[in-house]
Amino acid sequence: xxxxxxxxxxxxxxxxxxxxxxxxxxxxxxxxxxxxxxxxxxxxxxxxxxxxxxxxxxxxxxxxxxxxxxxxxxxxxxxxxxxxxxxxxxxxxxxxxxxxxxxxxxxxxxxxxxxxxxxxxxxxxxxxxxxxxxxxxxxxxxxxxxxxxxxxxxxxxxxxxxxxxxxxxxxxxxxxxxxxxxxxxxxxxxxxxxxxxxxxxxxxxxxxxxxxxxxxxxxxxxxxxxxxxxxxxxxxxxxxxxxxxxxxxxxxxxxxxxxxxxxxxxxxxxxxxxxxxxxxxxxxxxxxxxxxxxxxxxxxxxxxxxxxxxxxxxxxxxxxxxxxxxxxxxxxxxxxxxxxxxxxxxxxxxxxxxxxxxxxxxxxxxxxxxxxxxxxxxxxxxxxxxxxxxxxxxxxxxxxxxxxxxxxxxxxxxxxxxxxxxxxxxxxx
Amino acid sequence: xxxxxxxxxxxxxxxxxxxxxxxxxxxxxxxxxxxxxxxxxxxxxxxxxxxxxxxxxxxxxxxxxxxxxxxxxxxxxxxxxxxxxxxxxxxxxxxxxxxxxxxxxxxxxxxxxxxxxxxxxxxxxxxxxxxxxxxxxxxxxxxxxxxxxxxxxxxxxxxxxxxxxxxxxxxxxxxxxxxxxxxxxxxxxxxxxxxxxxxxxxxxxxxxxxxxxxxxxxxxxxxxxxxxxxxxxxxxxxxxxxxxxxx
Numbered sequence: 001x002x003x004x005x006x007x008x009x010x011x012x013x014x015x016x017x018x019x020x021x022x023x024x025x026x027x028x029x030x031x032x033x034x035x036x037x038x039x040x041x042x043x044x045x046x047x048x049x050x051x052x053x054x055x056x057x058x059x060x061x062x063x064x065x066x067x068x069x070x071x072x073x074x075x076x077x078x079x080x081x082x083x084x085x086x087x088x089x090x091x092x093x094x095x096x097x098x099x100x101x102x103x104x105x106x107x108x109x110x111x112x113x114x115x116x117x118x119x120x121x122x123x124x125x126x127x128x129x130x131x132x133x134x135x136x137x138x139x140x141x142x143x144x145x146x147x148x149x150x151x152x153x154x155x156x157x158x159x160x161x162x163x164x165x166x167x168x169x170x171x172x173x174x175x176x177x178x179x180x181x182x183x184x185x186x187x188x189x190x191x192x193x194x195x196x197x198x199x200x201x202x203x204x205x206x207x208x209x210x211x212x213x214x215x216x217x218x219x220x221x222x223x224x225x226x227x228x229x230x231x232x233x234x235x236x237x238x239x240x241x242x243x244x245x246x247x248x249x250x251x252x253x254x255x256x257x258x259x260x261x262x263x264x265x266x267x268x269x270x271x272x273x274x275x276x277x278x279x280x281x282x283x284x285x286x287x288x289x290x291x292x293x294x295x296x297x298x299x300x301x302x303x304x305x306x307x308x309x310x311x312x313x314x315x316x317x318x319x320x321x322x323x324x325x326x327x328x329x330x331x332x333x334x335x336x337x338x339x340x341x342x343x344x345x346x347x348x349x350x351x352x353x354x355x356x357x358x359x360x361x362x363x364x365x366x367x368x369x370x371x372x373x374x375x376x377x378x379x380x381x382x383x384x385x386x387x388x389x390x391x392x393x394x395x396x397x398x399x400x401x402x403x404x405x406x407x408x409x410x411x412x413x414x415x416x417x418x419x420x421x422x423x424x425x426x427x428x429x
Numbered sequence: 430x431x432x433x434x435x436x437x438x439x440x441x442x443x444x445x446x447x448x449x450x451x452x453x454x455x456x457x458x459x460x461x462x463x464x465x466x467x468x469x470x471x472x473x474x475x476x477x478x479x480x481x482x483x484x485x486x487x488x489x490x491x492x493x494x495x496x497x498x499x500x501x502x503x504x505x506x507x508x509x510x511x512x513x514x515x516x517x518x519x520x521x522x523x524x525x526x527x528x529x530x531x532x533x534x535x536x537x538x539x540x541x542x543x544x545x546x547x548x549x550x551x552x553x554x555x556x557x558x559x560x561x562x563x564x565x566x567x568x569x570x571x572x573x574x575x576x577x578x579x580x581x582x583x584x585x586x587x588x589x590x591x592x593x594x595x596x597x598x599x600x601x602x603x604x605x606x607x608x609x610x611x612x613x614x615x616x617x618x619x620x621x622x623x624x625x626x627x628x629x630x631x632x633x634x635x636x637x638x639x640x641x642x643x644x645x646x647x648x649x650x651x652x653x654x655x656x657x658x659x660x661x662x663x664x665x666x667x668x669x670x671x672x673x674x675x676x
Contacts, residue, residue, distance in 0.1 A: 371517070373517050374517050374519055376479055376480070376501060377513070377516075377517050377519070378527075379478070379500065379501035379502045379505070380477050380478070380479075380501050380502075380504075380505055380510075380511050380513075381502075381505055381527070381528075381531040381534075381587065381591065382502050382505035382506050382531050382534045382535050382538070382591070383502060383530055383531055383534045384502050384534065385500075385502070387530065387534070391522055391527075391530065392519070392522075394521070394522075395519060395520060395521025395522045395570075396521065398520075398521035399521065
């Protein structure tokens with residue numbers, strides 16, 4: 001383990017990334033934390049991931065044709081593409097006109113750096129090992145800043161590819177900073193994909209700030225191949241009457257860990273967390289969400305649905321904290337799971353800590369299997385068992401899918417699910 | 430059309446049907462009456478192909494084919510339709526999409542192209558008008574929050590769309606008030622023709638006042654203990670099932 005630590009640290013010095021002084025300090029602090037913390041975190045999470053000989057992959061010999069199938073939009077969209085954690089200018093479509101959809105290390109003026117300092121690494125806890133690891137080693141940071149009152153006309157795509165070779169274990173550090181100004185609106189689609197034959201571990205950190213009356217729709221598509229792992233930590237800081245919706249679609253990988261942390265830092269804030277996990281094979285998907293209501297009249301709505309087959313395992317740990325001042329909080333949480341095989345397992349844990357009076361909080365979780373009567377109903381109408389099961393699966397996750405406001409994305413998700421279930425559905429339920 | 434020969438069925442150790450013989454020709458309407466637990470619903474389920482039953486003896490032929498060999502979906506394709514006693518709620522699947530999938534499954538089985546959207550809409554419009562179904566109902570999830578009458582009417586709507594040769598109506602009248610019963614029964618009558626057949630399973634005479642059967646059978650303890658014409662229903666109404674039991 002010491003070796004890995006040394007390797008990580010020395011690789012940082014080798015890279016000699018041209019950064020602002022502030023970020024250098026951050027990195028040094030992170031490295032210090034890392035020395036103490038990262039391994040304790042890993043033990044707590046029970047993830048045997050760092051106990052390997054990792055490489056830093058630099059193979060960027062990928063072509064447009066390799067990445068194009070993985071882009072939801074090739075036109076009418078902003079996009080930032082990263083290959084092995086390094087920003088790829090030739091595949092990206094950034095902008096700095098009126099708004100910033102770009103990377104830190106590329107073309108930002110000193111004034112902009114100063115602005116970023118107020119936000120960067122302020123939400124992600126420096127005491128957490130994986131956060132510290134990311135802060136220490138993230139190279140190119142996706143930076144999205146939408147000024148007051150602006151509605152971004154196209155979805156923004158953040159795409160992370162890994163393209164290593166020869167079954168090497170590789171480490172990638174995606175890092176995103178999203179700032180929505182007052183009354184602004186944006187849609188962001190984040191995707192991770194392995195193109196190479198490497199075995200990547202993405203350690204991703206996203207910080208999001210939504211100012212007064214702003215609205216963010218954020219989608220995470222985790223459709224990784226079976227050997228890739230992803231540790232995602234997302235922190236959201238919401239101000240007065242802002243609305244933030246985070247949807248997580250987990251369809252593959254070896255280990256996927258989603259830590260979502262929402263801080264409601266003003267009254268009348270609305271937060272929505274949705275998740276769909278459809279998993280097959282030897283995989284663990286772990287959703288840990290924390291919503292912190294600290295001001296009055298806040299709302300939160302959380303629906304996670306999971307379908308598990310083969311040896312897939314799922315964890316849902318949903319924490320809702322209602323602070324003493326957060327009167328008239330309206331919090332709702334639900335987690336429903338369907339198990340298709342005897343070898344699957346799901347652990348679900350609603351965790352509500354309520355310190356305020358006059359609140360409306362409810363939660364529920366279910367683990368079950370398909371209703372055989374419903375399947376017979378389909379079959380008695382001439383519909384095959386396979387199609388009946390597929391339709392019931394779609395119906396099960398429909399509640400989450402119907403809220404996707406981007407038709408193309410909705411179609412894309414439908415297609416991924418159809419493909420996973422090996423059925424062709426010619427309509428949307 | 431349907432020929433049931435000496436059918437014995439059990440669930441686990443319990444014998445439910447004990448030698449059923451029944452012949453239904455095209456154009457005919459048969460009614461099976463009987464007290465609770467006499468095996469009526471088991472008979473309808475076994476024709477439709479529901480799992481969980483064990484046929485220990487006997488056979489069911491449908492247009493000369495040994496029905497027991499086929500899956501439920503294949504039986505549907507052959508022309509058998511079951512209107513459920515308790516239609517299940519399926520949240521997230523609208524009636525329109527459900528019936529569209531069903532019709533296209535039928536067509537696929539026959540090697541036909543999918544029905545075009547226009548054709549489908551026309552057919553839906555025709556049948557929903559015929560049955561007087563509120564169109565909004567068709568875009569809602571199957572049976573979710575439907576009233577008893579709406580659930581049964583939806584079953585009949587599916588029957589109208591799928592045009593079966595033999596429709597089994599399992600207690601279609603139960604849970605309906607007088608008005609709803611009349612609407613549902615009129616709908617069924619409008620779908621009846623010389624080519625198809627009906628098997629009505631019921632406790633009561635009520636539905637048979639609207640849909641007049643050619644034959645009435647009384648099922649008791651897994652056997653057809655009495656058969657006759659519609660006059661038998663009057664007699665049963667008057668004397669009750671105790672009359673059969675003591676016979």
